[in-house]
Amino acid sequence: MRINVKELIAKGKPVHLQESMDLSGLLGGRQDLLSFGELKADLSARADGEVAVVEGTLTLHVTMECSRCLGPAEERLTVPFRESFTMEPASADSGGEQDELHQITEDFAELTPYVEEAVWMALPFVPLCKEDCKGLCPECGTNRNERECGCSTERIDPRLAGLADLFKDTTEDP
Structure with missing residues (x-):
């Protein structure tokens, strides 16, 4: 998935991108993912001066292992996406804005690594x-x-377990 930044800035006309991506290479090795669907990207690119801004949403259906019961935890992820690209060299006075602006050296900006990063960061840590x-x-x-299993739910601090035994002995003696 890529956009022609040079053409987008020159024409100044927004471009709409709707694509599906297979994330098997990215998510295939994860042990906590039971299954995942195809990523649906609904993005729009627009020119803002000499900067190309790509924004929209990424949608992905995942099934992970529940962190409490180990059963399947199905979730539909809707990930907001926003990245900015420029062909202009970085200037010293741009300050903090430079951290959010990606400089490219060719006419095209490859969006796939940024999309993959957004999906990776959106996966639930504790599903x-x-x-x-x-x-x-x-x-x-x-x-x-x-x-319900009927097991005792009483929790005793292991540091104080010896004291609990001491009190049992004194209450049993007549």
């Missing part, structure tokens, strides 16, 4: 199958979303 997922029982491993 959940649902907001109130109860997870797995730490004692028996039962999925608490499906049924």
Whole structure:
């Protein structure tokens, strides 16, 4: 996926890009991804002076492993996308704006690496199958979303566990 920056700036007419991308090379090796669909990119490019601005949304359906119950967590990612490109050399007075402006040396700007980066950063760090997922029982491993296991949920700080045993001995003696 690429745009002709030189032509876009010269004509000053916006360009609409709608493409699908296969992300198998990018996401194929991830262990936490159970499946993923094709990326749909709906972008528009416009000239802003000597800068080409590409913005829009990226949409991707992913199925990941829930971080609590290990079941499938399906999510439709809608990722905002905005990148700016210029053919002009960097100037010293541009300051912080330069960090967001990509200088290119040819007529075309290749968008694929920027799209891939946006998708990579948008993947959930802690995917959940649902907001109130109860997870797995730490004692028996039962999925608490499906049924209750009956295991004790009382938590005792391991540093104080010895004190709990001390109090049991004094209450049992008559």
